[in-house]
Amino acid sequence: MTRRLAEVARKVGVSEATVSRVLNGKPGVSESTRTAVLTALDVLGYERPTQLRGERARLVGLVLPELQNPIFPAFGEIIGNGLAQQGFTPVLCTRTAGGVSEADYIELLLQQHVSGVVFAGGLYAQADAGHDHYGRLTERNLPTVLINAAIEHLGFPRVSCDDAVAAEQALTHLASLGHTKVGMVLGPNDHVPSRRKQDAFQAAAKAAGIDVRPDWFEHAMFSLEGGQAAAARLVKRGITGIVCASDPQALGAIRAVRRQGLSVPQDVSVIGYDDSAFMNCVDPPLTTIRQPIEAMGRAAVDLLTMQINGASVTDEELLFEPELVVRGSTAPSSR
DSSP states (O other): OOHHHHHHHHTTTHHHHHHHHTTTOSSSHHHHHHHHHHHHHTTOOOOOOGGGGGGOOOEEEEESSSSOOOOOOOHHHHHHHHHHTTTEEEEEEEETSSSSOHHHHHHHHHHOOSSEEEEESSSSGGSOOOOOTTTHHHHHOOOOEEESOTTTTOOOOEEEOOOHHHHHHHHHHHTTTTTOOEEEESSOOTTTTHHHHHHHHHHHHHHHOOOGGGGGGGEOOOSSSHHHHHHHHHEEEEEEEEEEHHHHHHHHHHHHHHTTTTTTTTTTTEEEEEOEEEEEETTSSEEEEEOHHHHHHHHHHHHHHHHHHOOOOOEOOOOOOEHHHHHOOOOOOOO
C-alpha cells in the first residue's frame, strides 16, 4: 500500500496524503487532482478501490460472439442505445476465430474497471466449454446479465427467448400444412438453447402423433455453410420440413434443397429462427421465429442498471414469447 501511494504521488506530483484522501473518498481534494490520481492508478496497473471502480467513465462491456449473424448487431444496437440513454458507454467486444478469447475480454474489461457486462451469446450457452472465467466476474461482484439460455449455476440473471415455445410454434405450423417428416438443424450438441428446442420439438411431435426419428436431427455451426451441409443430409432422408436454429442456417438449408434439384417451398418447407434483417427480402421470403429483441434488450439494460445502482437481482431467467412469422418458405406438403 505504501509503495503504491508513493508511486502514484510521484506520477501526479502530489503528496502521499493527497493520494490517500482520493483513494479513501475523503473531501478536500480538487476534482482535477482527483481525476489525475485515479488516472495514474490505472496507468500504473493498480486496481482501484471497490467504491471507485464504477467512476472511470461509466463503461459497460457488451460481449458478442460474432457480427456476421445479423441478430447480434441488432442486439448490440438496442442494448448500446439503452445503455447510452442511462448514461453508460458500451465497450463492444467481439470474438473472432484465432482472435481475443472471451476470457481475455473479461480480463480487459476488468482492467478498465467497467461498471458491468452484458453478454449476448457466449460460452455460457455451451455445456462442454470452459466456464472458469465467469468466476472472475463473480469474485468482483460485477453486475452481469446473460442473454438467452445458459448452463445452470453461473449465478447471473438471464433474459431469454422461450426456446420451447419457438419449437412448438414451428412444428405446429408445419403439421398444419400436412408435413409428417420434419427435421431440425440445430447448433452444436452442447448448445443449451438447441437442446431446449430439440426437447420441446420432440414433446410437441409426440403430442401431435408425429413420429420423429433420431436421424432427423442434425447439429451444425450457426452459419449458411453449416445449415447447407446439415440440411443436405436431411433432404436425402426424405424430410419435407426443416426447422433451423438460426436464419443463416435456414438460408443454407434453402441452398441445399436447390442443389438437390428440389424447390422451396414446393418440395421442402424451411423455417428459420430470429427474424433477422432482410429475411423478408430473400427468395423465397423466409418463414421464421421472431425473437422479441427490442423487449429483451431493454430488459437486459434494466437488469444491469438495477445491479449497478445497488439493487438485489436474482439469477432467475426472464422468458420472452417468440412470434411465428409466416412468409413464402413454407407451404402444404406435396409428398
